[in-house]
Amino acid sequence: MVSCPRRIAGVPRSVRSVLVRSVLVLFLLTACSGGGGRGADGAAGVGDPYFPKAGNGGYDVSHYDLTLAYDPKGRPALSGSAAITARAAQDLDSFHLDLRGLSVEEVTVEGARADWSRSGQELSVRPAHALDKGETFRVTVAYSGTPRPITDPDGSREGWLRTADGALALGEPVGSMAWFPGNHHPSDKATYDITVTVPKDLTAVSNGEPTAERTADGRTTSTWHIAEPMASYLATLAIGRYTVTRSTTEDDLPVYVAVDPTQVSASREVLARLPEIMDWAQNNFGPYPFSSTGAIVDRPEDSRYALETQNRPVFPGPPDTATLVHEIAHQWFGDSVTPRTWRDMWLNESFATYAEWLWEEDEGGATAEETFTDLYENGEEDYPGLWDFPPGDPPTAADISSDPVYQRGAMVVHRIRRTVGDDTFYDIVQGWTAAHRHGTADTDDFTAYVERQAPDQDFDEIWDDWLHGEGKPELP
Template sequence: MTNRLILAAAAILACGGLLGAATPVSSTAPGAMGSAGVGDPYLPLAGNGGLHVRHYALTLSYQPKTAHLDGSAVLSAVAIQDLAGFDLDLLGLDVHRVTVDAQPVSWSRNGQELQITLGRTVAKGATFEIAVDYGGKPQPVTDADGSPDGWIALPGEQGAFVAGEPQGAMTWFPCNGHPSDKSSYDITVTVPAGYTAVSNGVLRSQRTVDGRSTFGWHESAPMAAYLATASVGRFDVRQYWTPGGLPVYTAVDPAEVADAGPVLDQLPDVIAWASATFGPYPFDAAGAIVAHAKSIGYSLEAQTRPVYDEAPDVDTLVHETAHQWFGDSVTVTQWKDIWLNEGFATYAEWLWGAAHGGQSTHQRLAALYALPATDPLWANPAGDPGGLAHLFGEPSYARGAMTLQELREAVGDSAFFTILKRWTAEHRHGHATTADFEALSANVSNKNLDALFATWLYGPGKPAKM
């Protein structure tokens, strides 16, 4: 995520492929309710125990004039314990019907939890299919730092800005809404003719019938729920292929085309540079969604297709593109490790700038270190920023990037860039922790780096020396 205010759990299961027909297995042993959340210290109710969602099939219909959303969600899941029931994250929308393997089941609502009782036990390891029909006017979540996330209806019938970090996915579909659960997706959205609905992955179908246009999107790679989008607008659309054969789909609000065009034209070069620096691009599509919504105040690295609140500058484009490796492909296991996303994407900005006539990465480090001890940069440690209100604070970004520059200077360029490429390769489409990164860095460099990480990631206040 790029926040303009700033810029001025191990994984439940390895994500499998798309399920075929559900194969429920009943157990004679009594099952238990899955826990309401995975217990993340920052968002304890996010996600759900007892199941892993392998695939989401979302069929949506949105009317910008009334801001009304109708949805049908089919979740292909596997039980990770003997399971008598479970929760899904869903906030605010009305639920009309819930079935499991095509059979109606009992359900209730408790805050953000859609509580589902199976009436039988599904054995650990068995697959099953959950279908939820729902609708209403989605309302975004206001996070502890005051920013909105989720499904955000734009004024004047512009459409919707859909960006779900860290907890907004539950405002528009029932989900296992923690980054430790990743899934493949099919997202089909119907909107009035003249609007375009843009989601993740590859556009597989598009048709207009009787004044309604339907767009079918498929994301085959595992994706955390917060990275899903289904943004709607009267976009200027451009489709092309990079020299390497990667399909690119950009959708830009007409009011932003003049400013966004020259920047988005650089996307193929940014992807090629990042691929050479961090390893192969991890997905089968790329692009961008640019809204005309400056009041939102941030952009988000939606998988394969970042969402920008206005025309991005080059630094922002580099930042959100770098997240495709750091955050989208290699995903945090708990939110406290957010520096693995934001510090790395910020450091990518530094690397790009240094390679294109700007300050060196050491000069960036020195300039930030020169800030006084009272500066917000030193307010919280990057490795555990202290809660949801500080998740996207400056330490997660700039101090995270400073940690990487300190690491680079300690181990040398050869080891440092080997670490980055091995990180993205070894955890491709998976999850990782700060401890994993520390161990990899020590292994590649053959150095004891405990003091470096203790100082730059966890030390209180400004380090005594650079």
């Protein structure tokens, strides 16, 4: 409740009346608009079905410019500045960034100091001046600390992992917020420039292509440019002692490979097949969507799982050929065509797993049909939870990387191939990767696309029983 003065001394009654009315109107407009701004607060999270706090509403990021310094013996170990270019999707009085741990020292928006506060993984930013819908703005966050790993719902570790000689940053699904602030949800992709300074006896490797390197005062600074849009969970930073090789494929695509010295000998044979696998993948999935390829091979104890980080997947020790094929296939399925929510994870893993089946078929091993049949008849022996839930509807966040998403998801892909025949199947696969290149897509987008490409076929049984149905489907 607000009380107003009954008299304004020294002002004629008629003028006082006008002033009072004007002040009242101004007060009501201000109160109704939320206290001085015509905007609103951007949402803290995009409402993902499995990670509702991931990402943020009210804006879209177009570019991250990260400047980092890391010293495993330093206190703090990491210091950084993240300059984030974004476009307001609504009028904004404030907005959020995702950042786990680390200490924030200063936040600016368009060069002016902004108010900020922390609550859990949310960094709330209130600019000095409200942002208009459609306005492009730049927010810069200075921060430091010792980044920590994050434990996933399924028990695996991501985020910032200390290694024997440095660190390894892995982000799926939400680990990237452990080392830089951002809009950490796959629905918001952006380009990147990442500049990293480390002690000169260490090497820093990231996504994209290296554009500069210099050594001075006992420290080496390298810069990496990622020109194609990338979901933040695909960003990586590997710091340690690496044997680095640079080459090109037959069509002049740069290949950048970094291998822990203890893994070089055991990795040599399989990594030599990378250009061959790239050529095979392009023949099957369409033109390669990025400007370089490669791999990062660390020690087995450093991460314990492979990840399809953009441009160069990360492997815990030397991968076998099937795993290398799987992670390279992800460059199309997951990295270029990115799931709009984590419910759509099967779109990543089903095609990457099916790529393994296709590779084996083309190498003269079991056909995809034989792999499908053996999995249907005997799959519970290797994958006890194979029929626990449908790939399109994992019950919890802990299940989005479980066997049904991978194996039963690949069975969905094979059922599509059996239904439409090889010619139409490969048209669908290559058309899908072209239609959503560098974008995001969900399950409804995919099923609608398949139906448009094969309008004379009935896919209800595949969608209802194999993609979304409970239990083990019956074969017709």
